[in-house]
Amino acid sequence: MRFLKSVYNWCEVRLGIKELVEKELTGYLLPRNINFWYSMGSILLFIFIMQVATGILLLIYYVPDADKAFGSVTTIMNRVQFGWLIRLCHAIGSSMMVLFVLLHMLSVLFMGSYKSPRELNWLSGFILFNLVLATCLTGYLLPWSQLSFWATTVATNSVGAIPYIGQFLVEFLRGGKLVGAPTLGRFFTLHVAVIPILIAAVVGLHLFFLERIGVSTPPFGLDKTSNRWQGEAFRYDDHPGGIPFFPNYLLQDMTSIAVYFALFAAVLFFSPYIFFPKDAFVQANPFQTPAHIKPEWYFLANYQTLKLFPNEFVGLSIQGAAITFLALLPFIDRGREKHPLKRPLFTVCSIGGILIFIVLMVWGHYS
């Protein structure tokens, strides 16, 4: 005991642990009306760590070679001890990550947390959303199944609709005229090295912005729900009399993570193939196009939108405009009100947007 105390003292005088704990944990106060939607970020961090851990384990047996990739995934699923568990965790985790990024973004939208001075938090979050989609897209090719091969062929092909540089971009992405071994090499590098590092860096930036400006106050359960920030100078958004992060909100985070894990495990053990069509387990065959190749659920709305327009470039442009609008929302919506019921136009438009997304997704699935 005395030894531990002396080790603690040794660290204390060098690192100021007591002060750090006071500042970042017990003395880090959050709004009293904070709700469980604020733990979406912690859930996402947990998912990201799970993805990295399972991804590293998969790397032990996965072979990024067009002739061996499918066989190596089959080996992981059938012959490696708990390989099926690791692979399914990674594959289902990717869909969960997209789902919870969307939920996180929706909660930020409806609670007006993207408003000044948190534009940078929103932008960094938006970049993270796109990086998550990019890591899902690049990871999709790696099993080298019929589904991954043809979905990647279709996905990379659509870039060709961009005027002037389209064909160059297609060949740049594929590393040739067609999807093949060079595409696998490129996507593998992006998936295991480039994008995860970028995600980790932008997550760090996202948390840095949060740390500097402070946690936003939810607009629920308060009389005054408009944005307090005046923009005259930098000011940390503190919450005097709020609840401490440790132990109170950390326990809320733990509760949310445990509930998420129960949901994740339920999918993993009881309906693991919900995200896998049959073509996901057939080796890629460049000479045989499957009848109905559909993208993953989170790309179905984009897929259906492109089908609605006779010109692919028009479809891409409309989606580009919608994405740009969403990215720049904090700069477009300058209203001070944060409560969703006190800004009916925003709420109606947002719900309409969500419904359109869901309808296009379902339509895309059954079309």
Place this chain on the structure above:
Amino acid sequence: MNKPFARLSMIFLLMGMPSLCAAANAPAQEEIVCIRCHSGQPGRLGEPVKLWRDSIHAANGILCNDCHGGDPKDAVNAMSPARGFLGAPKEADIPAFCGRCHVGVMKDYLQSAHGRRLGKGGPTCVSCHSNHLVLKASLDIITEKNCTQCHSYEQAMAIKEAMQQTEGLIVSIGGDIDAFKGEGVDTDKLGKGLFSVRNRFHTLFHDVDVEKVKQESTQINSELNKLADALGKIAEQRNKRKLAGGVVVGGALIAALIFYLLRKTYD
């Protein structure tokens, strides 16, 4: 639009690329010129395409030119003998026509009572399996309607009854293998095993010796039961996983409850 805004828009357009480029129409499977031309024609010239679409050949990607030859990519010369076009065979040539692919089946047929009557009014492949609407080799083909075109149904019925259990097992095991394959299970060995047993079983299809069919069917059944046992073990393993999953889900929910109650004590 001012320049910084335009630049920013371009950055986000590129940032949003993953979500854009993942979605586009799957390319339609290119149809060969035979189908393109004949499907639009009335009567007997268009009929084969309609029939073929529902056939086992269509399901397995066997196209017109695979049987009739010719050039499926050149509309002008598609039916040129110089490009290997064979057209429709004469009745006596039908077994050899089909036998180019179904070598073993042709041999069984020629040795059977049916084959021995080839050219003497006996049935050919298409009499039972149809020509363009080619039917999968199964016991469903042995029907009173089909068989009584040439002879009485009694013997055919006895053979069908003897083979029914085996056929049922083959269909059931094939379905299970397909289902497991669709879930990433390595069914290669099981699939090859079933393929071999099924082929052996199909050699009986053209045999009319009831006793021989019964004996062979019994042997084949025992081999099929071994495959069924292997599949049963996979299913059992799946159930164990579900049981473990139940424990994990329950544990996570209990942990959530404990964290929630702990948090409440601090409120």
